[in-house]
Amino acid sequence: MSWLILIIPIFYLYYRAHKNTYYPNLSHIKLKLNSETPTIPIRILHLSDLHMEKISVTPKQLKQKLEDNTIDLIALTGDYLDKYKSIDKFLNYLSVLHQLKPKYGIYVVFGNHDYLLKSKIDHFQQIIEETGAVVLRNENKVININGQDINIIGIDDYKTKRSDIKKSYEGIKPGINLVLTHDPNIVLKMNNYHFDYLLSGHFHGGQIFWPKPFHLIKMGKLPRKKIIKGLNFHENKPFYINEGLGQTALNIRLGSRPEITLHTLIS
Secondary structure, three states: OHHHHHHHHHHHHHHHHHHHOOOOEEEEEEEEOOOOOOOOOEEEEEEOOOOHHHOOOOHHHHHHHHOOOOOOEEEEEOOOOOOHHHHHHHHHHHHHHHHOOOOOOEEEEOOOOHHHHHHHHHHHHHHHHHOOOEEOOOEEEEEEEOOEEEEEEEOOOOOOOOOOHHHHOOOOOOOEEEEEOOOHHHHHHOOOOOOOEEEEOOOHHHOEOOOOOHHHHHHOHHHHOOOOOEEEEEOOEEEEEOOOOOOOOOOOOEOOOOEEEEEEEEO
């Protein structure tokens, strides 16, 4: 019977960890930009790491969480799926996001898991863009919000060595620089590139969060600095690491929860 003493606590811990995946946190971040250009409030919905193969939050739940919010634009920062057969499931979530009617659209970058599609990644991009969303792969797009230019800069995945910062910034003119990328480690390579705010994901807040994120050490320099989630600064430039909506490996979370983030930017 001594084995029960070990098995029962482990089973209970796993049960609680799995249950955590069903209850996302809705985080509200209000950030004052250092921009010299006066900025009206810009409201951004940020989601990352949906991982269709291991997600407990449903499209209906996502809509219920967000339908009463005014959203200017939606930023999706990578890792939506591992397998081509999961695309239809992802489109259900994307449909809900379109139903939220973001005034200035939905902007998408890819993460390392998306590139497991290999040669089918271009078709995945085409399917996303057919819904009206914009995919940015080392490129940028300018939108104008009440006379204020917003440069949305999409830098491709850093982990898989697809990032080209210089190309992403080509043609950039004065305005608010909003960077979307998957792996936040890239901020350490952006000393010579200005951004007013950078949105990312990748680390899942540790997913299983220990006091020190030893299990993330191989994921770059930021985890070694214990920077794995939330609002952070590099050379006085703010960047945010979303904890992700889905999971990888086991569908569990300990010390972390799925995250939906609403950012309000002001000057």
